[in-house]
Amino acid sequence: MTGPIITKDKVETILDKKFIRVFDLQYEEGKHYFDATRRPLDNIVATKTEEEFKTMLPDAVSCVVIVELPGKEPQLLLSYEYRYPTGRFLLSVPAGLMDPEDRDEENPIATTAIREIHEETGIVVDTKRDSVSVINPLLFSTPGMTDESNALALVILHLDNLDEMNQKGGVGSECFDGFSLIDKEKARELLKKGVDDKGHFYSVYTWSALMYFVSDMWK
Template identity: 50%
Template sequence: MMEPQINRDKSRLLADTKFIKLYDLEYQDGTHYYDASRRGPEELFAYKPAAELTTAPPDAASAFVIIELPNEAPKLLLFYEFRYPTGSYMLGVPAGLIDPADFQGPDPVKRAMIREIKEETGITVTSKDTVEVISPCVFTTPGFSDESNALVKAIIHLDDLSSLNHKGAEGTEVFGDFRLVDRKAAMDLLKAGRDETGHYLPLITWAALTYFVSGLWQEI
């Protein structure tokens, strides 16, 4: 397939804030396209050669956390978080940006995810738990943004749920209740396409539910 070629000289940064930037990307055929990105001009995916798309690190990581308790069926850990663009609490998973410091050591995605799990759930990952990257980079809305996430599987063994808390919330983060769902409850959420409040599901949450009910977490 012939790829349209970007004209870097005519592409422009339209807005620059602490957490997001807006670019007007112009291609050589005259096409203009807006790109909301966390990345600076030199790190935009649109500017990278196609080969680099296979090695570029993601912006953030999201975890599909499966909790294993004694004598109970495994459960997927979800929680409610207030999402400002929708103006409501939505059912989500532990997630967060990969900090520059994470790249100073091995396994930056895993390092970031272990930190975010602790901050957003109170769970300390130990040597008896499993944390594995299941997808190094996915784009959720590439027609609007180049924001990217690594997807991580975390199998956590707990004696009870007393450690769960949101005390590590930072900045604008506002969390609601935890929700642990077994396979049937996860299937019900997928069938409904909504949570019990009637709100639609974020795509990453839908992916977590699908991954859990399919049993893929036991295979890959």
């Protein structure tokens, strides 16, 4: 089955701001669907060819970060980050937008992941000691409303201690309120409860990281 073909001449710009845009996708005569996106008009997903769609890069990278310390079981590294649309600090994975210069690197997803982990945790990923890999190259967030996407990256940190860890590197609107290092038992508890220890809901990317951790798929 083939769905409606949306061509560039059938897209109307409704809102065009620095950090958000809204486009009217006219998929049939007199029928409209709206797309809220960070992407400019010439790069929205709806008008890409099949080949462009299959090879496109994500808007951002979310990281599943496993910390291995001497004498301890592996732990999942999460933090509390203020999310403006919810008005609260939510239990989150290290994540961030892919910068334009990242796209020219040999591995754009790994490059973004390494930078974001340094900014949000203070930890410098050592590619000789640690490992960085791609879990999924592109996942759509809520494609019923936006074409925004995230890659999922796995980063395994082999650390002697946590002395480097801090949240001083936040940029722009980023605001943090501490870390949460959790073992498998705690991860299962959070998954079963569906909320963090404050009783607050968390994002689907946090849920994905918890599931990936407890399933041992990271090993």
